[in-house]
Amino acid sequence: VSVYVRLRVASEDYAMPVEHVLQVAPHGDVTAVPGSRPQMLGVRNMRGQILPVVDLALLLRVPRTAPPTRLLVAEAGSRQAGFAIDQVSEVGELADPTEETDSDLLVGAALVGGDLIGIIDVTRVFAALEQVPQ
Amino acid sequence: VTGIDTELTDIFRDEAAERLDQMETALLAVESGDAGAESVDSLFRNAHTIKGAAGMLGLDDVRALAHAVEDVLEGVRRTKAFPPEVAAPLLRATTMLRAQVAGEHQPIDELLHDLAASLSKLSDGAARAAGAGVPPARAPEAEPAAEPARVLAAEPAAEVQRTPEPAPGPAAERAAEPARVLAAEPAAEAQRTPQPAPVPAEPAAEPARVPAPESAAEPARVREPEPAAEPARVPAVEPAPEAQRAPEAAPHRSDGGKAPLGAPGPKTELRQLRVPAEKIDRLIDVVGEVMQYRGRLAHSLGGHARLPQDVADVLGSGEQMLDELKDTAIGMRTLPLSVITRRLPLAVRDLARAAGKDVEFAVTGADTEIDRVILESLYEPLAHMLRNAVIHGIESAAERERAGKPSRGRLEIRAMPRGSLVEIVVADDGRGVSPEVIERARDEGSLADVLAHPGYSTAAEVTDLAGRGVGLDAVRSYARSVGGNLEIRSEPGHGMEIILLLPLALALLEVLLFERGQAVYGVPMVVVEEIVEVAQTLRLEDRPALEVRGRPLPVADVAALVGAVAPPLSGRSPALVVSAAGRRAVAICDAVLGQEEVVVKPLSPLFGAIEGYLGTAVLGDGRIALLVEPTVLAPRSRRPAGLTSAPDPVPATATATATAPKVLVVEDSFTVRELQRSILEAAGYPVVTARDGREALGVLDRNPDIELVVTDLEMPELDGLGLTRAIRADPARSSLPVVIITSRASEDDQRRGIEAGADAYMSKQGFDQQALLATVERLIGR
Numbered sequence: 001v002s003v004y005v006r007l008r009v010a011s012e013d014y015a016m017p018v019e020h021v022l023q024v025a026p027h028g029d030v031t032a033v034p035g036s037r038p039q040m041l042g043v044r045n046m047r048g049q050i051l052p053v054v055d056l057a058l059l060l061r062v063p064r065t066a067p068p069t070r071l072l073v074a075e076a077g078s079r080q081a082g083f084a085i086d087q088v089s090e091v092g093e094l095a096d097p098t099e100e101t102d103s104d105l106l107v108g109a110a111l112v113g114g115d116l117i118g119i120i121d122v123t124r125v126f127a128a129l130e131q132v133p134q
Numbered sequence: 135v136t137g138i139d140t141e142l143t144d145i146f147r148d149e150a151a152e153r154l155d156q157m158e159t160a161l162l163a164v165e166s167g168d169a170g171a172e173s174v175d176s177l178f179r180n181a182h183t184i185k186g187a188a189g190m191l192g193l194d195d196v197r198a199l200a201h202a203v204e205d206v207l208e209g210v211r212r213t214k215a216f217p218p219e220v221a222a223p224l225l226r227a228t229t230m231l232r233a234q235v236a237g238e239h240q241p242i243d244e245l246l247h248d249l250a251a252s253l254s255k256l257s258d259g260a261a262r263a264a265g266a267g268v269p270p271a272r273a274p275e276a277e278p279a280a281e282p283a284r285v286l287a288a289e290p291a292a293e294v295q296r297t298p299e300p301a302p303g304p305a306a307e308r309a310a311e312p313a314r315v316l317a318a319e320p321a322a323e324a325q326r327t328p329q330p331a332p333v334p335a336e337p338a339a340e341p342a343r344v345p346a347p348e349s350a351a352e353p354a355r356v357r358e359p360e361p362a363a364e365p366a367r368v369p370a371v372e373p374a375p376e377a378q379r380a381p382e383a384a385p386h387r388s389d390g391g392k393a394p395l396g397a398p399g400p401k402t403e404l405r406q407l408r409v410p411a412e413k414i415d416r417l418i419d420v421v422g423e424v425m426q427y428r429g430r431l432a433h434s435l436g437g438h439a440r441l442p443q444d445v446a447d448v449l450g451s452g453e454q455m456l457d458e459l460k461d462t463a464i465g466m467r468t469l470p471l472s473v474i475t476r477r478l479p480l481a482v483r484d485l486a487r488a489a490g491k492d493v494e495f496a497v498t499g500a501d502t503e504i505d506r507v508i509l510e511s512l513y514e515p516l517a518h519m520l521r522n523a524v525i526h527g528i529e530s531a532a533e534r535e536r537a538g539k540p541s542r543g544r545l546e547i548r549a550m551p552r553g554s555l556v557e558i559v560v561a562d563d564g565r566g567v568s569p570e571v572i573e574r575a576r577d578e579g580s581l582a583d584v585l586a587h588p589g590y591s592t593a594a595e596v597t598d599l600a601g602r603g604v605g606l607d608a609v610r611s612y613a614r615s616v617g618g619n620l621e622i623r624s625e626p627g628h629g630m631e632i633i634l635l636l637p638l639a640l641a642l643l644e645v646l647l648f649e650r651g652q653a654v655y656g657v658p659m660v661v662v663e664e665i666v667e668v669a670q671t672l673r674l675e676d677r678p679a680l681e682v683r684g685r686p687l688p689v690a691d692v693a694a695l696v697g698a699v700a701p702p703l704s705g706r707s708p709a710l711v712v713s714a715a716g717r718r719a720v721a722i723c724d725a726v727l728g729q730e731e732v733v734v735k736p737l738s739p740l741f742g743a744i745e746g747y748l749g750t751a752v753l754g755d756g757r758i759a760l761l762v763e764p765t766v767l768a769p770r771s772r773r774p775a776g777l778t779s780a781p782d783p784v785p786a787t788a789t790a791t792a793t794a795p796k797v798l799v800v801e802d803s804f805t806v807r808e809l810q811r812s813i814l815e816a817a818g819y820p821v822v823t824a825r826d827g828r829e830a831l832g833v834l835d836r837n838p839d840i841e842l843v844v845t846d847l848e849m850p851e852l853d854g855l856g857l858t859r860a861i862r863a864d865p866a867r868s869s870l871p872v873v874i875i876t877s878r879a880s881e882d883d884q885r886r887g888i889e890a891g892a893d894a895y896m897s898k899q900g901f902d903q904q905a906l907l908a909t910v911e912r913l914i915g916r
Contacts, residue, residue, distance in 0.1 A: 031653060031750075031758040034698040036741050043737075043750055043758050048419065050750050050758060052738035081740055129740040 004094045006117065007072060008087040010057050010064045013117045015094055015110070020122040022073040022080065024088050039129065041084055046073065054129065056083040060103065060118070076122040081129075094119075104128075145474070145510050146187050150196075150235045153180040154228050161228065165221040174216060177224075178207045179608050183514050184231065186521060192484070195242050196234045202249040203227045209256040220256060223248045414466050421456075421463045422733030427754070428456060471549050471558070472500035474513045478520065482545060485524045492531050492542045493524055499549035504556055508636050512558075515609040519560040519632050520545065522606075527564030527630055537627060538850065539563065548808070556636050561808075563629040572626060581622035582610065606632070628825060645751070647727040647759055648710065650692040651700025654759040656751060659729055661764040663711040668722050680720045682711055689720040695766055696746065700724075712767040719768035734761060765818070795841035795914045796820045800830040800857060801875075802849045810844060810875070813903045814910070827852025831860060834867065842914050844906075847876035847887070855890045862891035871913040875906070 004015035005024075025046065030053045032042040041053040053071065057064040068084035097108030097119045105128060107119040157180050160173040185200035203224060210216045223245070230245055432449070435441060441449070475497045486493040504512070528534075528543035535541050548559040567581065575581045585606050610620040613634050624630035645656035668680060668689065679686040689709070693700035709722040732751035737744065748761040797819045801807035811821045822837055824830035826849040834840055843861065847854035854874050861867045873894045874887045887895045894909045 029757075031760070032698070033737065033741065033744070033747070033760060034696045035746060036744050040741055045752050045756050045758050048423065048752055050735050050738075050752060052740045054740065079738070079740065081738065126740065130742060 002094065002096070003092065004119070005072070005091050006089045006094070007085045008089060009060060009068075009085050010062045010066075012060070012062045013089070013115055014056075014060070014120055015117050016072065016074060016120045016122060018091060020074045020076055022075050025071045025073060025082070027067075027069050027071055027084060044071070044082055046082070051080060051082045053082045053084060054125075056085055059105065059125065059128075074122050076126050079126045079130075081126070143191065145513060146191055146193075147235050149187065149511065149514060150184050151232065153184055154232050154235075156180055157228050158225060161221045161225050164216055165218045165225075167218055174207060174210055178204060178211070181207060183518070183608065186518050187514050189485075189521070191481075193234065195239065196231060199227055199231055199234065199242050199245065202246050203231075206249050206253045206256070209253045213256050213259065215256070215259065217256070217259070220252050223252045414463070418463050418467065419733055421460050422731070423752075424456060425460065425731060428453065467506050468503040469506050469509050470500060471502045471504055471509065472497075474509060474516065475500050475547060478516070478547070481517070482520055482524060485521060486528075486543075489525055490530065491524055491528050493528055493545050494542050495545045497547045497549075502549040502551060502556055504549075504636065511612065512636070515612045515634070516547070516558070516560065518609055519606075520547075523560060523562040523564065523630070527562040527566070529565050533565075537565075550812070558634040558636065559631055560634075561629065561631040566624040566626050566628050566630050569626045572624075581624055582606075582620055585622055609634070628829070644729065644731050645759070645761060646710065646729055647753070648692070648708075648723040649725045649727060650723040651698055653698060653700075654727065654753065654757055655692065655696070655723070656730075656732065656759045656761045657710065657712065657764055657767060658748070658761075661712050661767075663713050663718070665726055666709050666711060666720070668707050668709045668720070669705070680709070682718075682720065685718075687711065687718050687720050689722060692721045692723045692767070695721055695769065696760075696762060710767065712764060721767040732759065732761070769818075794818045794820060796822065796837065796839050797910065798822050798824065798830060798833055798837070798840045798843045800824045800827060800843065800845035800849070800854070802826055802846060806846070810906070813906060814844075817907050817910075819910070826850050827854065827857030827860070830857055834861070840870070842871045842873065842910060844873045844875060844910070847874055847883070855886060858887070858890040858892050873906075873909055873913070 003018040005018050005021045006013065006015045008014075028044055030042040030044045033040060036042075039055050039058050041055050044051050044053050051071075051073065055068075056062075056072075057068065066086075068086055070085050070087060071082035072085050072088065073080065073082050094112065094117065095110050097106075097110045099109040099111060099116060101109050101118060103118070105121055105125050107121045109116045109118050111117075157177055160177050163173060181200050181203040185197050185204060188194075188196035188200060206220065206224060210220065227245060227249060230240065230242060233240060234242070435445075435449075478497065479495050482493060482495040523545050528545065529537065529539075531541040534543065544563045546559075546561045548557075548561065550557055567575075567585070571581070571584055575584045606620070606622075609632070613620045613636065619635045621633040621635070622630065623633070644659040646659050646662045647654055647656045649655070664682075666680070666682060678689045680689045681687075691700075691703060692698075703722055703724065707722045707724065708726045709720045710726070711718065711720055730753070732753070734749040734751055736749045737747050746763050746766045748763055751759045751761060753759055797814050799807055799810045799814065799821055801810060801823070802825050807823055807825070811823060814821045822833055822840065824833045827845070828851040830843070830845065831852070834843075843857075845854040845857055852860070854876065858872050858874065861870055861872060871893045872891065873896060874892045875896045876883065876887075884895045893913055896906065896909065
């Protein structure tokens, strides 16, 4: 049992280990970087620091109907990024993931009261973004 | 001792101290029985790099000692056993190394004997374990001991005659060591207390680091020499504890501890500080922000003329101080490469003499400024690559003559800025890699993948100077640790080029800011020739063009050039006349915002292999400017774009690099060849080279995608005319464009060149890179 930040990406529930989460902020103005892959929404000025913004819905292949409203700022190793999400539902303990998932960006999924919650592997997400060719 | 020597020695002392820390930590783990096989590799690598740098600095005792440590570690590797008792003499060696590095010259002979004894014990132990009657370690052991005598005539006798002897009192040594390492913690903490002026608003990511003020009073006591067995050899300033705890995991952090180390002795303790790089980064950020603030303030006040005299005076002196602050802050981070290369010619000469080689050495681009943190850690890898080139790359004079090369080998370091990177090339004209290696590279991806694979060595023999299988993999992991990379070019028999790509690091950059479709862009001010207003465009060769000062220049919409989506341009729009990579072009935008000095922040690695950006910058109003590389605004060849056409979703740079035709440069002079290569590469053409006509034909066979040949006339083996005729004689290549560039420029020569089938003939006299590019573009431009 570990502590996670539970978040909503479009219509789906996910969770991220709390030790990776730096803050949750309004989505704010994101400057697009032409030529980047569609998963990269652009860069945002976060108190003087320039933060890359990642489209988590696109990355996890969740269909999106409305623009994201929040940014979850996460960190792994020396990398930081803002993940575009819709809502943080709670911070709390979650049973270890018991269900396997297809996505290699997830550690697995936890079954909570009939809901399936995908546990995001932040390190893998960063690694995948860095490695994908243009 | 010159200033450079002092500076180099400081840098070396600093690096060695850090490596010795790592070694001691690892050795203590071995002694306590919880060390993995990995720690042997890291110990070995550390000893090896210390040895290499010491060799180049002429610190013979340090080098000999590090070599002996390597021998023992080699024995550990060979016997696949690391008995804890072997750690004790190694720890004594690191202690002695520390003292030697700090400039205390003590006799090392006894220690060398002890290390040799450990090695033979290791070998004997392995032999017994294997149940073999013959001591297996004899031959490999004799080799390293014998080599120095051959390679370096002035070798200390002790090293050659190392004889096995029991190590005296290892237990006592062992007992003393851990105590010192533990003491390093409070010392390091105390040392952190005197820091630069408080920095406001540390980023949230920074772990809270509250220096304990009371520990500041204690460093002197903590650093007092311990038991008599350990002479005063504790360096003045211990490295930051981060470096000890996670030396490999966080490159920026461990880099942070690389400011020069003070001279030993408590008196000079506060003269120099080790400051984490991120603090200096933050300082530069803040300076940039203050400069933006000054800009806004000046703007709101409406200029000095309208101000009361006293207010203007105060503002004026504030500006002066701010300029000085900016220069000082930047000066803390960048230095010209020459700081570390000035000593290299002598070192290479000594190295070449020791190896019995005749080597000519040159450094170009030594004024290239590099982030200090990178520069300080660059000496070792550079020294390592030079050693490899001299020892393994460049052949003996006799061998070179047999191969038809000048008897004198050539070794060169070239440095130049490359976009947001600095490229440092170490090139030699030696034997290069073997055809088998080329073969393997084809299977494994690249030469770098083969040669920089851990444990690979280009020379089978083990010498005192290099080639112990910890070569390029250490250099590559270094380059990657600072966010760069390593590439290798080589052809059998024709030398090797190792290309280090290192980040330019952050710096203040003077840019011109402009807007297009809500977004703000910036381009280095140095490439902007002028700003014009575009009312209407011409069409030239079916491309939009604009006449600027009597010359038609290609025109394009900034949005199309960068690949952004933007509403159509208005009727009269401002445009930048940009000159980059030998080309001029006009880029149209919505508005020019003006010139500004910005803090360049590289794009996050999460953007992957995106091209065309120098980085980003936060503006005074909080917006983010995208800083584009000049070549984006002046691409090599341009498809129709601009005022009326729809924005092109494909970034211009991607198109340019993906489709640029490959050019073969044939030239026997290294300098001319590389000059031509750099001109063509800067213009976006991939370039392959050959040193004479015969080689060129081979290169053509292997590279069917070559679309143009630039050749010299007078060359050994097969000259330019012969090459041109051979190309024309081959039906598959009869239409391959050939440009002859030569110092023979008479009409008669030119006629013969054209008769042989050359498409263009250019003179080396008054060589004009624009003319070369224009000719190439005319022949293969799209």
